Amino acid sequence: MDKLISQIKRRINEFEDIYLKKNLARKNSQGIRRIPEEDDIRPRFLRDADRILHSNAYRRYIDKTQVFYLIKNDHITHRVMHVQWVSKIARFIGRVLGLNSDLIEAIALGHDIGHCPFGHTGETILDEISKKFYNIHFKHNVQSVRELDKLEKHKHNETDANGLNLTLEVLDGILCHNGEINEISISPNRSKTFEIFDKEITEILKSNNFRIRPFTLEGCLVRFVDTISYIGRDIEDAIILGFIKRDEIPNEIKNILGDNNRDIINNLVLDLIENSKDMDFISYSKDIGNALIKLKNFNYKKIYENPKIKTAVEKNKLKNMFYTIFEYFLNELNKNNKNSEIFKDHINYIGPKYLKNTDYELIVIDFISGMTDSYFIDLYKKITLPEIKRLP
Numbered sequence: 001m002d003k004l005i006s007q008i009k010r011r012i013n014e015f016e017d018i019y020l021k022k023n024l025a026r027k028n029s030q031g032i033r034r035i036p037e038e039d040d041i042r043p044r045f046l047r048d049a050d051r052i053l054h055s056n057a058y059r060r061y062i063d064k065t066q067v068f069y070l071i072k073n074d075h076i077t078h079r080v081m082h083v084q085w086v087s088k089i090a091r092f093i094g095r096v097l098g099l100n101s102d103l104i105e106a107i108a109l110g111h112d113i114g115h116c117p118f119g120h121t122g123e124t125i126l127d128e129i130s131k132k133f134y135n136i137h138f139k140h141n142v143q144s145v146r147e148l149d150k151l152e153k154h155k156h157n158e159t160d161a162n163g164l165n166l167t168l169e170v171l172d173g174i175l176c177h178n179g180e181i182n183e184i185s186i187s188p189n190r191s192k193t194f195e196i197f198d199k200e201i202t203e204i205l206k207s208n209n210f211r212i213r214p215f216t217l218e219g220c221l222v223r224f225v226d227t228i229s230y231i232g233r234d235i236e237d238a239i240i241l242g243f244i245k246r247d248e249i250p251n252e253i254k255n256i257l258g259d260n261n262r263d264i265i266n267n268l269v270l271d272l273i274e275n276s277k278d279m280d281f282i283s284y285s286k287d288i289g290n291a292l293i294k295l296k297n298f299n300y301k302k303i304y305e306n307p308k309i310k311t312a313v314e315k316n317k318l319k320n321m322f323y324t325i326f327e328y329f330l331n332e333l334n335k336n337n338k339n340s341e342i343f344k345d346h347i348n349y350i351g352p353k354y355l356k357n358t359d360y361e362l363i364v365i366d367f368i369s370g371m372t373d374s375y376f377i378d379l380y381k382k383i384t385l386p387e388i389k390r391l392p
Contacts, residue, residue: 008041021098024280026216028102031167034194044167045102051154051164052110056349057147061113063372079112079119082230086111089269090225094218096273103218106166107173111222114143116369117376118318120304125315125322126368133326134361136205143369144174145201151350151366160351168194173219175201176212177226182296184289186220187281189213220282228268231295232261238303253298256291268292321380326364328383333360341379342367 016027028043042050052058061080087108091101116122116138123140130138149163149171172192192215203210214220238244249259257264271288284292332340346367347355355363368376 005041009039012043016100019098020100021278024097024217024278025099026103026169026218027100031103031169032194033165033167034163035165037165043102045100045106045170048164048166048170049102049106049109051166052106052113052148055113055148055152055164057113057152057370058109060370060372063374079115082233083109083112085229085233086222086225089229089265090222093225093269093273094221097217097221097276099218099221103169103173103216104222106170107177107219107222108225110144110148110166110170110174111177111226112140112144113147113174114140114145114369116140116143117371117373121315121318122322125319126365128319129322129326130361130365133330134359134365137208138365138369139204140369141175141178142201142204143366145171146366147370148174151354153350158351160353161349168192168197169216169219172197172215173222175204176214176219177223181211181223182293183224184286184293185281185283186213186223188215188217188220190215217280217282221276224272224282224284227292227296228265228272231268231292231299232258232264234299234303235264236261243306243308244302248302249298250294253291253295256287257295264295321376322368324383325368325376325379329364329367330360333363346370 013029016025016029020027026045028045031044031048033044040047061083087105090104090108093099094101094104116126123138127138130136148166151161152164153161154164175197189212197215200210200212204212214223235244235246235249239246246259253259257267268284268288271284272282275283275285283289329340329342332342337343342364347363358366371379
């Protein structure tokens with residue numbers, strides 16, 4: 001068996017020597033962990049992807065909103081699909097560019113784990129709560145890292161969670177993934193260490209405007225593909241729901257990128273490959289990059305901030321729901337109600353040290369951020385609706 005394992009490792013190293021671009025791609029053997037551990041037959045970044053796939057947080061992707069929340073339609077995108085598309089598209093581009101597909105997959109699978117219920121609307125509300133009650137920002141990319149690096153258990157028989165011991169390369173790619181930033185070109189910051197990474201997290205939680213660059217070229221690629229995977233898909237979903245019409249897309253955009261998800265992805269992918277091949281950066285051409293920025297602006301105006309989709313009344317209702325749940329479970333913690341869902345469905349999975357060493361406000365924020373949309377709604381109903389008991 002030892003001989004077979006040695007052969008497998010050697011074959012993997014030979015494969016990387018042949019197919020990965022020297023000095024551009026990050027090899028599995030270069031992966032840096034907080035706590036060094038012995039490798040098994042899986043390359044380090046592939047092992048990280050497996051750990052993410054088997055985490056509690058990953059399983060909760062299944063019922064988290066992408067853009068359109070509180071709408072019953074089986075054909076619109078949920079976050080679990082977005083994550084798979086990011087992984088698929090980024091791995092294809094990475095293969096062409098000679099980058100590490102194991103690293104790309106792990107970053108892609110974990111990048112949105114920290115999203116709270118109701119997408120970016122929910123994130124805005126939870127950020128407001130976090131600033132008011134805990135004096136730091138809530139950011140889904142930081143929360144993704146927190147879930148995987150602090151709140152998940154590495155081994156099933158552990159009493160207390162200590163994180164999954166993922167590599168710096170994967171955690172950094174997740175932290176730096178945000179595709180909402182308008183960029184035409186980005187190069188990696190190869191001087192990253194865990195110390196620098198941890199300081200970046202602290203600065204992000206202090207400021208809305210703190211910008212960071214990924215450690216690896218693979219992380220740069222996932223950041224671009226985050227946008228590629230949602231920008232056209234959100235248009236298709238909005239058309240399905242009747243919020244916009246395809247002919248509303250301006251000619252200056254559709255003449256360059258197209259007016260449907262398939263053409264938009266195809267044009268962005270080809271341009272990215274053409275302008276990034278053999279380069280130590282990921283980049284669009286000027287024309288494609290500017291057209292993409294215009295398309296983002298179109299989506300924000302017609303979809304993400306469309307008053308027909310996101311009315312002030314709806315946001316106020318959601319805001320009230322978030323505050324109600326936050327205050328209720330903060331009170332449950334202060335009462336030490338061990339029968340409460342915050343103990344049964346959250347704290348008990350993480351361990352007693354978490355309860356002892358973590359501020360109660362942060363525990364409740366962690367709890368809310370990990371909820372699926374349906375679980376959030378069920379809790380709100382339980383808290384606010386009167387309980388009807390059957391007579392004996």
